[in-house]
Amino acid sequence: MQRSEIHLGLKAHLYHLSNLFLPLSVLVLLIVINLIKGADYFSFTMVKGVFYGNIPNILYGASELVILSIGMTLVTAASRGQDIGIGEAATITSAVFVWFALNAGEVTLLTIVAAFLLSCVVGLVIGVFNGTLVSIFRVQPMVATLILFIGGRSIAFMIDGKLSPILANDISNQIGTVIPGVPIQTPIILTVVFIAIVAVVLKTTNLRLYIESVGINPDAARLNGINPKKIIFLTFLIMGICTAVAGFIAVNKAGRHDSVNLLKFIMMDAILAVAIGGNKLSGGKFSITGSIIGAYTIEMLNRTLLRLEIETETIKAFKAVFIIILMVVGSPVVRVFAGKVINRVRTGRFRSVLKRSAPKSTKEE
Amino acid sequence: MESLNATKPKTRLSNSNLLFLIAAVIFVLMYLLAIISFPGSFMQFQTFFDLFNLNAPLIIMTLGLCVVMIVGGIDISIGAQCGLVTMACAMLLESKMGSIWGALLLALGIGIAFGLLHGYLIAYLEIQPFIITLAGLFLAQGLLTTLHKDPINVTMPAFVALRDFKITIPWLGTQNRLGVFIPCQIKPGVIVVVVLVVLFAALMKWSRFGRNVYAVGGNIQSARMLGINVKRTIFFSYVICGLTAGIAGFVFIMTTGAGNIGNGALFEIKAIASNVIGGILLNGGVGNLLGAPIGTLTLLVINELIRAAGVQSNFQAMVSGLLLYLFIVLQSLVMSLRGGGEFRIALPPWLRLPWLKGKRL
DSSP: OHHHHHHHHHHHHHHHHHHHHHHHHHHHHHHHHHHHHOTTTTOEEEETTEEEEHHHHHHHHTHHHHHHHHHHHHHHHHHSSOOOOHHHHHHHHHHHHHHHHHHSSSOOHHHHHHHHHHHHHHHHHHHHHHHIIIIISOOOHHHHHHHHHHHHHHHHHHHHOSSSOBOOSHHHHHHHSOOTTOSSOHHHHHHHHHHHHHHHHHHHSSHHHHHHHHHHOHHHHHHTTOOHHHHHHHHHHHHHHHHHHHHHHHHHHHSBOOTTTTTTTHHHHHHHHHHHTTOOTTSSSOOHHHHHHHHHHHHHHHHHHHHTTOOTTTHHHHHHHHHHHHHHHHSHHHHHHHHHHHHHHHHTOHHHHHHHHHHHHHHOO | OHHHHHHSOOOOOOHHHHHHHHHHHHHHHHHHHHHHHOHHHHTSHHHHHHHHHHHHHHHHHHHHHHHHHHTTOOOOOHHHHHHHHHHHHHHHHHSTTOOHHHHHHHHHHHHHHHHHHHHIIIIISOOOHHHHHHHHHHHHHHHHHHHOSSOEEOOOHHHHHHHHOOEEEEEEEEEOTTOOEEEEEEOHHHHHHHHHHHHHHHHHHHSHHHHHHHHHHHOHHHHHHTTOOHHHHHHHHHHHHHHHHHHHHHHHHHHHOEEOTTTTTTHHHHHHHHHHHTTOOTTSSOOOTTHHHHHHHHHHHHHHHHHHTTOOHHHHHHHHHHHHHHHHHHHHHHHHHHGGGSOOSOOOGGGSOGGGTTOOO
């Protein structure tokens, strides 16, 4: 009895520890690999008053992924499933953005803001669509969002009217790259602002508690006066806003709206970011910080593989091996075993670990 | 004895069979609709057989995925595995030591290797299936592009003979405009599909493994209490899924005769969609294996219908998304009508249908 309590305590302790331990250790590992490759990894240069370099490039490249993985974390935590149509949703919202910006006549800051707000509304509509299916009709999230995954790009194509309209104006160029006089690229600033808003919302409201309790046990949450349907619906609405922001950044970065390839297969990376961040894909407790670090880790991994001059054909295989190793190291079985070993070593009873661990690991499934 | 039978209460349909029944009815309705709207093409038996001829790999893949979905997991790497198998087989067949049996063994080997990897990591190390099979997807795609980037057309004579081999059904067929009788033809892949469907249905219905799969998918805790080896069941379900992906890859190259990077791309999404239409839930524990081929056929008939109706190719995806939406909502409605006897979908009161209250379906 006592032993199992100790074991549980250890598990909980490890859980808190490993929440950020895994993504951070991966980040450190990647930095070490990069430093071995070339010691000038952290160096950055000033070009026309703007910072460029490896780290700013990673922050710049991962901005959409970070925003989408924040939304994915919330959806995963509340509904115990993943939204696989985020890339397509972002394509639709950005198509609306481009359509409005190009049809509003002269492009001013006001029209850009209006177009962005309109695309946010479209994102909310998409959120309502998915959220209704998941919360009211009780469809699994992955299936519900499959609809948009299949049909989304052709809706965006229909909104575009012609193949890839081009956003050639100063304001979107500035949003996509840099505003004169500001030393940091604009997508990085937008990402930081978005993260700050999410952090403030989560700090000042009960949203985190509600989402976690719904994710851990919807029935228990309902008995405690939380409406699980509303919470799940709300997470999908937040996801809609996230897709709108991500689509906005992506289309301004690219300068043209390519409804076929914009943010293609980004849901894989977003789900991966959630998992690397130490979150369970089966809902419950979540860590936004972990997901953000996970997203930057993925971008860093991609760029590291490019930096190591691995051929483009084999990059995916290397990425897969890396993910597998990462998940094996972070898996509950290995983690508990490692925790036991560390504990025994600390108390000086190392020899008994080797005897006991084998039958024990099969018993405690 | 007869009186005993008469007093036996009527058992309600299980959820699995109900969902399967819905899928089957919808398939029949869909096909009837197709026949009514396009009698020229859909009345012919050849059209029906062509559904199998051209899409045998997809149907085979859905069978394996079905087992994994019933056990409560998911495998999104099957399409990429299929593509890898076609490319590897094409390269083997084009090399000097190529033989058809060797290619078959290679295909099965690749499939089983992926299955073992996924199964071990998911069942014994308890890693989330989505992430591991996502890594499998990346791995298979990376290996595929590493092997060869350009399409390979297999020119080995024995293989070309196998590719062009067709089984003619002499008593079924249609007469063309000149009055010449054209018998129906099926490809060997169709035989593989039929054999596998029968095998898998028997496996899931009558074998101990099949019943264990349902138990584990339904409730992992109670399955463990019943003394079922949960980990082994999950492990073998992934191995089976990998095996079917390997077979599907071989059937794919047997049908098209070429290895290509784009082979099998997005098949995993199609397979998941068809399984959902066939009434196999992603939660696990629910689903009839025959729903997998039925769901695939429904999806294919929808696609054929859209194509026959002359919908612009860009909007085909939209229409199939819409139809999928209708399916999902219908399934959800039926399931909630059954659960608890009351219409329990959380609609606002003014939207609730009064005549549905308290009724059991």
